[in-house]
Every structure is written in structure tokens, then in C-alpha cells.
Amino acid sequence: MARTGRRPGRQDTREAILSAARSAFAENGFDGASIRQIAGAAGVDPALVHHYFGTKDQLFVAAMDFPLDPAKILPQVAAGGIDGMGERLVRMFLTIWDGPAGAAGVALVRSAVRSDLAARLLREFLTTQVLRRALDHLDVDPSEVPTRGNLIGSQLIGLAMMRYVIKLEPLASAAPEAVVAAVGPNIQRYLDQPLKLF
Incomplete structure (x- = not known):
């Protein structure tokens, strides 16, 4: 009789959980996916998902295969309040x-261009792990957070595409502070100026 329960091997279990998580996050979004649902799809107990990955946020970062956790770096950006946040971001x-x-960032952007699944994952990652974290604690109208986040995301992904993927000169080799000076004010406008869009 076959045994049920844990999958054999730690790596196999981790990969099964990550695969199920990618599918769940892409299909249902971050907010709609649950640890229980992911565990069921992976054939493991929900406690095992928590054991390997901790929280749902940590599982999502692991599923994206991104080496940095936005939860650990974005508080520095938001710490100074809304003034100057565009440049800090x-x-x-x-x-x-x-x-x-x-x-890893270049790989994510390239994958999102080629694959609908990767595009959905990147969209969820930007929305829930980056932009929501950056904007939720600011004094902005909550109903405007999605639009402001979309505008900021369009600037940052556009910057990533031109500087790091396509490597368009002179942007690709521009000094970081020159890029901050050029792009930061646009981000700042999306943060604190009245919206005249939509």
C-alpha cells in the first residue's frame, strides 16, 4: 500500500510547492491565492508550506525567484515620508x-514579455509586494493608490526595459544619480500631484 503525506525529498517538495504557488498566484492573484489551496495542489500539508517558506508573502517572493524581499528594503524608501520619495524609490x-x-530582474522582465503566466506573476509581484508596500502608508487617497501605483510601475518597468534589457544608450550607461535626477521627479509627481487621468 502506498504511503500518503509528505513527498519524498526536500527539493522535490519545495519544487512542488513553488510550482503550485506560481500557478495559484498567476490564476487567482496574490490576494485570491491561499496557502491551503497551494498546499492541496502540491499534495502537502499547509503546515509544510509554512515550514519551508514562512508567510504567504515570503512564498510569493520565493516563487518569483527574486533574490531580494521588498518587505525588507521598501521601509527605507517610505521612511522619509512622501517628500523626496520619488528620488529615493x-x-x-x-x-x-x-x-x-x-x-534576476532582467530575467523576470524578459519572461513577462514572452509568457502570459510570467506577465501575470510579475504584475502581481509589482502590485502586492512593491507598489502596495510603498504606497499604503502614505497620506494619499486610498482610491487613488492603484492608479498611482500603475503610473509608477510604468516608469520603473520602462526604465528597466530600456536600461537593462534593451540597453538603449545613453540611458544604459548613464550615472545612477543622473537617472535619479531625470526620472525621480516623474515618480514624485505620480505620488503627490493631483491625478488628471482616468
Whole structure:
């Protein structure tokens, strides 16, 4: 008689959970996916998902295969309040993408262009792990947070595409502070100016 319960081997179990998580997050979004649902699809107990990955946020970051957890770096960006946040956000973005994590970022963007599943995962990652964390604690109208987040995301993903994927000059080799000075004010406008869109 076959035994039920844990899958054999730690790596097999982790990969089964990550695969189920990617599918669940892509199909249902971060908010709609549950640990119980992911565990069921992976054929494991929900406690095992928590054992390997901790919280749902940590599982999502692991499923995205991104080497940095936004929950650990975005508080620095938001700490100074809304004034100057556009420049801080761009500076942090460039620091990450110019560092060792940049290769993972390029892979995510390239995958999102080629695959609908990857695009949905990246969209959820940006919305729930990056933009929501950056904007939720600011003094902005909650009904405007999605639109402001979309506009900020369009700037940052556009910057990533041009600087790191397509490598369009002179942007690709521009000094980080020059990019901060050029792009930061746009981000700041999306943060604190009245919206005249939609």
C-alpha cells in the first residue's frame, strides 16, 4: 500500500510547492491565492508550506525567484515620508538592478514579455509586494493608490526595459544619480500631484 503525506525529498517538495504557488498566484492573484489551496495542489500539508517558506508573502517572493524581499528594503524608501520619495524609490531601484539582483530582474522582465503566466506573476509581484508596500502608508487617497501605483510601475518597468534589457544608450550607461535626477521627479509627481487621468 502506498504511503500518503509528505513527498519524498526536500527539493522535490519545495519544487512542488513553488510550482503550485506560481500557478495559484498567476490564476487567482496574490490576494485570491491561499496557502491551503497551494498546499492541496502540491499534495502537502499547509503546515509544510509554512515550514519551508514562512508567510504567504515570503512564498510569493520565493516563487518569483527574486533574490531580494521588498518587505525588507521598501521601509527605507517610505521612511522619509512622501517628500523626496520619488528620488529615493528610483535610487533604490537602480541600486538593486545595478547589483547582483539585476540579472534576476532582467530575467523576470524578459519572461513577462514572452509568457502570459510570467506577465501575470510579475504584475502581481509589482502590485502586492512593491507598489502596495510603498504606497499604503502614505497620506494619499486610498482610491487613488492603484492608479498611482500603475503610473509608477510604468516608469520603473520602462526604465528597466530600456536600461537593462534593451540597453538603449545613453540611458544604459548613464550615472545612477543622473537617472535619479531625470526620472525621480516623474515618480514624485505620480505620488503627490493631483491625478488628471482616468
